Every structure is written in structure tokens, then in C-alpha cells.
Amino acid sequence: xxxxxxxxxxxxxxxxxxxxxxxxxxxxxxxxxxxxxxxxxxxxxxxxxxxxxxxxxxxxxxxxxxxxxxxxxxxxxxxxxxxxxxxxxxxxxxxxxxxxxxxxxxxxxxxxxx
Amino acid sequence: xxxxxxxxxxxxxxxxxxxxxxxxxxxxxxxxxxxxxxxxxxxxxxxxxxxxxxxxxxxxxxxxxxxxxxxxxxxxxxxxxxxxxxxxxxxxxxxxxxxxxxxxxxxxxxxxxxxxxxx
Numbered sequence: 001x002x003x004x005x006x007x008x009x010x011x012x013x014x015x016x017x018x019x020x021x022x023x024x025x026x027x028x029x030x031x032x033x034x035x036x037x038x039x040x041x042x043x044x045x046x047x048x049x050x051x052x053x054x055x056x057x058x059x060x061x062x063x064x065x066x067x068x069x070x071x072x073x074x075x076x077x078x079x080x081x082x083x084x085x086x087x088x089x090x091x092x093x094x095x096x097x098x099x100x101x102x103x104x105x106x107x108x109x110x111x112x113x114x
Numbered sequence: 115x116x117x118x119x120x121x122x123x124x125x126x127x128x129x130x131x132x133x134x135x136x137x138x139x140x141x142x143x144x145x146x147x148x149x150x151x152x153x154x155x156x157x158x159x160x161x162x163x164x165x166x167x168x169x170x171x172x173x174x175x176x177x178x179x180x181x182x183x184x185x186x187x188x189x190x191x192x193x194x195x196x197x198x199x200x201x202x203x204x205x206x207x208x209x210x211x212x213x214x215x216x217x218x219x220x221x222x223x224x225x226x227x228x229x230x231x232x233x
Contacts, residue, residue, distance in 0.1 A: 004156070035224075042118070042206065042224040042225050042226040042227055043157075043206070043208075043224035044224075045221055045222065045223075088156070088157070102157075102159070102222065103159075104156040104157040104158075105156055106155060106156040107156060
């Protein structure tokens with residue numbers, strides 16, 4: 001079946017850039033997503049990238065997709081304390097975008113050091 | 115967009131009992147899902163709640179253990195039956211909302227989750 005892998009923890013200094021990495025196994029993935037989960041809150045979609053794109057930028061967020069290596073990354077520029085959360089990589093193996101249940105990684109806990 | 119609420123937000127239950135979790139959406143949605151997030155684990159899809167028909171369960175999940183109701187387009191329930199400590203998890207309701215029909219892109223919204231502890 002599909003598999004999505006992430007590092008469990010990432011620690012960065014406030015003001016630095018954070019880069020969260022994700023690898024996936026399903027070559028038919030159509031959409032890849034980054035979700036954010038703050039303590040006690042539900043999941044929030046941060047951004048997504050369609051599989052025919054290499055990069056997507058949205059304010060402080062940059063998503064890079066290497067489809068050949070099945071590698072996805074999320075870069076957060078100028079990391080702030082409010083960015084402290086768990087970040088989930090997810091993929092949809094079906095056409096039609098997120099029309100079916102997603103496959104999630106275990107999440108990367110981003111820790112911000114002052 | 116869609117705003118989702120879940121009840122209860124958390125509960126502590128005894129082994130062998132059952133708990134029904136409610137999911138309410140502020141708009142009509144076609145597709146609703148139930149996920150489980152066990153401690154230290156990723157989210158796992160339990161089932162798709164279909165309005166007007168039986169839920170579609172993922173491998174490893176069965177209707178007798180996780181019966182689901184979907185009486186209308188804004189509401190669903192998930193029951194965790196005959197609970198054991200292994201059922202201790204966060205259970206999340208999720209819905210799909212059309213965001214970009216030209217690219218057939220749906221956005222998936224998640225509820226705040228129900229934290230279940232089974233003793």
C-alpha cells in the first residue's frame with residue numbers, strides 16, 4: 001500500500017528557515033498536501049501541490065516536489081513561535097484531487113528555539 | 115469552506131462499553147470521512163460515511179466495531195463499540211468541500227477531534 005515517511009522532530013531557532021521533508025512511495029500520487037496541527041486543534045490545510053508542478057510558493061511557505069525521487073519538502077521562512085506545531089505530509093493517490101481519503105505521514109513536530 | 119464540530123471533545127471510558135461520537139458540519143457536504151490518530155501515529159482512514167447508504171470501510175476496520183450513521187448531508191456519527199485500551203485514540207471527522215472545480219480540487223477540512231481514553 002501507499003506509505004508516507006517524515007522525520008518526527010525538527011528543532012530550529014526563531015527567525016531561521018525550517019525545512020520539513022517527506023517521502024512517499026505511490027508514484028500515482030496526484031496531489032500532495034501539507035497540513036498543520038496546533039495543540040488541541042484540528043488539522044489545517046497549509047498548502048498543496050499538484051504532481052505536475054515542481055515548486056509552489058505562498059508567502060512564507062515554499063513547497064518543492066521532486067517527483068522522480070518521490071520527495072516533498074516544506075520550507076517555512078523566518079520561522080516564528082506561532083509556527084510551532086505538528087506538520088503532516090499527505091498524498092492522494094487518486095485522480096480528482098482530494099476526492100478520497102488521504103494517506104498521511106506520522107507528522108513532524110516543529111520545535112522553535114528562542 | 116466548512117466548519118466542523120465534534121462531540122464529545124474528550125472522554126474516558128471503561129473497557130467493554132461503547133461511545134458514539136457526533137460530527138456536525140455548518141454546510142451540506144457530499145463526502146465525510148472518519149480518521150483515527152493513535153498516540154504517536156499518523157492519521158488512518160477508518161471509513162467514508164456515505165449519505166443514504168452504508169459506510170465504506172478501509173482494510174482493518176469493520177462495521178460491527180465502528181458503526182457509522184450518516185442521516186443527512188451535515189451530520190454523521192461514529193460509534194466505537196466494545197472498547198479496549200487499544201482503541202484509545204483521537205478520532206477525527208473530515209469533510210470535502212469544492213475549492214477549485216476547474217482542477218477538480220477538493221479541500222479536506224478536519225474537525226477538532228475527539229480524544230478517547232479507554233481504561
